[in-house]
Amino acid sequence: MKPNIAIIGAGLAGLTLARELADHANITLFEKARGLGGRMATRRRDRHRWDHGAQFFTARSRAFKTLLRPFIDNGTVVEWRPNITTLSPRQPPYKRPWFEPHYVATPGMNGLLKAMSPGLNIALQTRVDTLKQEAGKWRLFDDQRAELGEFDWVISSAPLPQTEVLLPLAADTYAGFGMRPCYALMLTVNDGDLPAWDAAQVNDSPLRWIAFNHRLPGRDRNFGAVVAHSTADWADAHLEDHQEQVKHTLTEQFCTLTGVSPNAVQDAQLHRWRYAQANAVENDPEGYVLDAERKLAACGDWCLGGRVEAAFTSAHRLAAQLIRQGL
């Protein structure tokens, strides 16, 4: 009989793991959000769209390229070739081309995850809160104390601080891993009021990245949508500040850096990512956490130093190991 596996989190890592284990186990994915995406997130308001988490990704390994191939062929994933610049408050802008393909999903970054999800058993709006081990099985409960089922294995693909709380693993399991915050500012600005470049790497500022999101492939240029990300240091220092003040400060920074008139900003929204980007990891780690005896495991970008491809690789390596050991 196939084992029952609960996977916590339906971001790229959770979905990759579920797809790769589908022939070997009965899988249930639990996702606390209303939709799929995790940090490959897209916010919509009317016809405006902001990709306020990951803005693009690269694909270096053969395995990740193999996953992407059919989605590139059907237009879900498209190469992005922006006119990219570098901005700093003290220097004139200069062009900084990319030297490897950068990809985006369409019509929003969460489009890739939606395309990966058919056939999977996913419980949305379900936050796993507690695990209890009884008679060799794991019983899961949500935040209302309702039972979610009985499983042989529990695997978390949630960001590190959430995984640490959920999985009863030895404290030193998580040594060497860490995650940092980021603010995402989402502005509504008509395309005609914006500079000619499409995206900017920013130096010496609370902001580190600006993109005119509506100019990404597969978006509608008529609905001007700007995404600006803060540095991790700035987010750390202002994490508990009044959110209206944070929004105001970052909008001012945006206008100063780009020369866009504050009057051209029709609307501003802010998202605080408490766990945005994983710290770099050292010494070529395995890329996942596994306690085979207790049948607990974790994967996700934080196991390999962050970014979209790391989330895929972590789940891909964990799936291979679980299949190798016969689950």
Ligand SMILES: Cc1cc2nc3c(=O)[nH]c(=O)nc-3n(C[C@H](O)[C@H](O)[C@H](O)COP(=O)(O)OP(=O)(O)OC[C@H]3O[C@@H](n4cnc5c(N)ncnc54)[C@H](O)[C@@H]3O)c2cc1C
């Ligand atoms: C602002 C920002 C900018 C970024 N920019 C880039 C970029 O340009 N390029 C790049 O490659 N990467 C970028 N990244 C990183 C990239 O988004 C991540 O590496 C990748 O999406 C992580 O995928 P994951 O599956 O490991 O985790 P996640 O996408 O975080 O998925 C984990 C899921 O677990 C769910 N969850 C958590 N706790 C529970 C629970 N208790 N019960 C149920 N569900 C739960 C969450 O809701 C989430 O959906 C960026 C991230 C952020 C936030």
